[in-house]
Amino acid sequence: MPARVSKARGEMRATLPNAALRIAYQRQLEKLVDEMHRSTLYWLRATYRARQGEIVQDASPARDLADQLARRAKQWRRMFADRAPDLARTFIAGVDKYATSATKQAAVALTGISVSVKDTLVSNTVMQASIQENVSLIKSIQSEYATEVEGLVMRSVTAGRGLQQLTDQLEARYGITRRRAKFIANDQNNKATAQLARARQLGMGINKARWLHTGGGKNPRHSHVLANGKVFDLSKGLKIDGEYIFPGEKPNCGCVGAPIIPGVDDETE
Known part of the structure; x- marks a missing residue:
């Protein structure tokens, strides 16, 4: 677990990812995967059954x-x-709306002053790149699923395996594809x-902001744990493992940045 760090003067709440947005996006991706797999499996079962006797005897059916x-x-x-x-677009628009609102609320909670957040070249660039x-x-x-399915089917054909074994392999592949959708x-x-909150x-x-390691992952990056509490430039990032990166940038990184209002805290990296 990361060590607790004292909150700096002028430090706003970090914007944590919204679970509802993640779940909604995950379900949309899984629905698309489900449709593709059902369609592929239905066609393969019908075709394989109709031509199973030919497939192992002649190269042309294969x-x-x-x-x-x-x-x-x-x-x-x-x-x-x-x-x-x-x-x-729908997902990123939702994230941007949430990140913008969370940033404004954090600023009001700290200062008691209402703030406006306008679109900028940076925020528009981040949005388009994220989309x-x-x-x-x-x-x-889709491309990874299609490549793997073709390989499974062709190997099944050349080995003369039955439909049930092929179906079992396809179901296993389907599980992998669904887990990939969840990971994405x-x-x-x-x-x-993290990117849209930073842009706002x-x-x-x-x-500048303070790097906070949330400690939510099963296998945290040691270097990210060590970065907990360090202050970094919001336009540059924090140097970790030889490169400047931002919280949440690396795969499976759940770190966040707590922004620090200028002039209130003079801490540097």
């Missing part, structure tokens, strides 16, 4: 099966490509919340 798999993968690639932008990153990640769910939702919620804080004229 080639035909591979061609049909490719066509169905193409259909789902288009489906994911069509849905990804809306899913990503694009999530679009790419959503598309990658959790990781992107952490990352986008910079827009308010805040230029």
